[in-house]
Amino acid sequence: MSPQAQSHFDPTRVPHLLGSFAPVTDEVDVVELSVVGRIPPSLDGLYVRNGPNPRFTPIGSYLYPIDGDGMLHGVWLSEGRARYRNRFVRTPGLVAEERAGRALWGGLESFILPGPDAVGPELANDFKDLPDINVVSHAGRLLALAESACPFRMGDGLETVGREDFGGALPVGITAHPKIDPVSGEMVVFCYMTEAPYLTWSVIDPTGAVPRKATPIEGVDEPMMIHDMALTKRFVILVLAPVFIDLEAAMSGGSFLSWRPERGTRVALIPRDGGKLRWASDEAFWLWHTVNAYDDGPDGDGEVVLEYVQWSRLTVGGDPASYSADPVRSNLVRARIDPATGSMVRTELDDSRVEFPRVDDRRIGRKHRLVALATEIGDVDLLPGEYNALRWYDTQTDTARIWHAGDLSVGEPVFAPEPGDHSDERGYWLTFATDRTDGTSWFLIIPAEDPTAGPVARVRIPVRVPLGLHGAWLPN
Ligand SMILES: [Fe+2]
Structure with a gap:
């Protein structure tokens, strides 16, 4: 954004501050939510x-x-009943702004940083924490996650405990999209940064200790933005799309993100045992989110299969002049990568416009069957990042099922398995939804066995829940 554009920044015209995206300011508690349908009594936990x-x-x-x-927006389910609570992630920057009664930091592209008179010496002239992307539970800690920065630890009541650096072992922070190995219980993370070494990976064990400290990834010699990762039994997978962080451009009024498709997209296969890094590369594509990955072959020592939502180009910031004239596409894609040769073959699985892919988290790093996604159907005027249907792609049959949410805009579907069942077909898909006609919000519980039938329960949230990003099901 240029300085001229900044001076004309008008928040009343920003689509992602309006409609179903408009922020809310009240923090509320509602102990008995009304339900259309029936909450399965087996669901006991927190979404x-x-x-x-x-x-x-x-x-x-x-x-x-x-x-x-x-x-954070939480819905606690127990014995067929539901309660709701929402809380800000109260970072030191937010606390300072609440004291001032107004925003003190500018958005990421405006470089407005308050000085010591406004916020004190510790926060002055630095960026604000933005733990607004994801939430996970690991090592008994509920973490609100930022884009490659320290997460914030949250309490059982969603109150903010403080910045989490894992006993000082990861002071620079971690990705917003860590992956927890469902077998070992390890949480594998990466972190990109604007200074050398630019990109590292680490392992946080089930106790919160850090057996692998930030380990530089060789072959990365400039700052890049990487939003998500994948994991197999053998590899940590990072997709390095040609999105470079250009601080010089940002300081002189340009965007800090630069899309350079001529550089292509590289995929790093990082052996989890510390072995030699392998690379694959192909024409440029961007991805926000991986679906999952696994090691193929009879002994799990063959190709690496990576599924993800492929965008034809960067879709945030950047210089629009660097975009191709083609409309942006976002499709479910499978890449097969040979770790021995570095060859990569990509196949489009489904031509629907999709995002927010999730699998049963118990399948992370292992072969999955179902991929749940948010999608768009019909001739409806939706904002970028707004979806009106859910789609389930079956990797065994190469078919898809869909549930059209009507006037509801739906978010990322998260899987809650039926307790005691180990297939990814028995359980429920959970998401928030907001009605575009009247702004009412709902928590939806959709049966995995027949998702096309729609929710078995629509739980009314008596305040609006803005469309958001990522969530988690945390069973008791
Ligand atoms: Fe994300």
């Missing part, structure tokens, strides 16, 4: 979701989905 929700009207710029304060 929690994060998303950008600026506490005060943004100044300077607003770069969705990265900018904005984090807000």
Whole structure:
């Protein structure tokens, strides 16, 4: 965003601050939610979701989905009943803004940083924490996650405990999309940064200790943005799309993200045992989110299979002049990568416009069957990042099932398995939804066995839940 554009920044015209995306300011508790249908009594736990929700009207710029304060929305289910609570992730920057009664930091592309007179010496002239993207539970800690920065630890009541650096072992932070190995219980993370070594990976064990400290990834000699990762039994997988962080351009009024398709996209296969890094490369594509990955072959020592939602180009920030004229596409794609030769073959699995892919988390790093996605159907005027249907792609039959949500805009579907069942077909898909006609919000419980039938329960949330990003099901 140019300085001229900044001076004309008008938050009332930013689509992601309006309609179903408009932030809310109240923190509420509702103990008995009304339900249309029946909440399965076997669902006992917390569904929690994060998303950008600026506490005060943004100044300077607003770069969705990265900018904005984090807000957690929780729905606790027990014995067929539901309660709701939402809380801001109260970072030191947000606390300072609440004291001032207004935004003090500008959006990411405006470089408005308050000085010591406004916020004290510790926060002055630095960026604000933005733990607004994801929420996971690991080592008994509920973490609100930012884009490659320290997460914030949250309490059982969604109150903010403080910045989490894992006993000082990971002071620079971690990705917003860590992957937890369902067998070992390890949480594998990466972190990109604007200074050398630019990209590292680490392992946080089930106790919260860090047996692998930040390990530089060789062959990365400039700052890049990488949003998500994947894991197999053998490899950590990072997709390095040609999105470079250009601080010089940002300081002189340009965007800090630069899309350079001529550089192509590289995939790093990082052996989890510490072995030699392998690379594959192909023509440029961008991805926000992986679906999952696994090691193929009879002994799990063959090709690496990576599924992800492939975007034809960067879709945030950047210089629009560097975009091709083609409309942006986002499709479910499978890449087969030979670790021995570095060859990569990509196949489009489904031509629907999709995002927010999730599998049963118990399948992470192993072959999965179902991929749940948010999608768009019909001739409806939806904003970028807004979806009106859910889609389930079956990797065994190469078929898809769909549930059209009508006037509801739906978010990322998260799987809650039926307790005691180990297939990814028995359980429920959970998401928030907001009605575009009247702004009412709902928590939806959709049966995995027949998702096309729609929710078995629509739980009314008596306040609006803005469309957001990623969530988790945390069974008791
Ligand atoms: Fe994400």
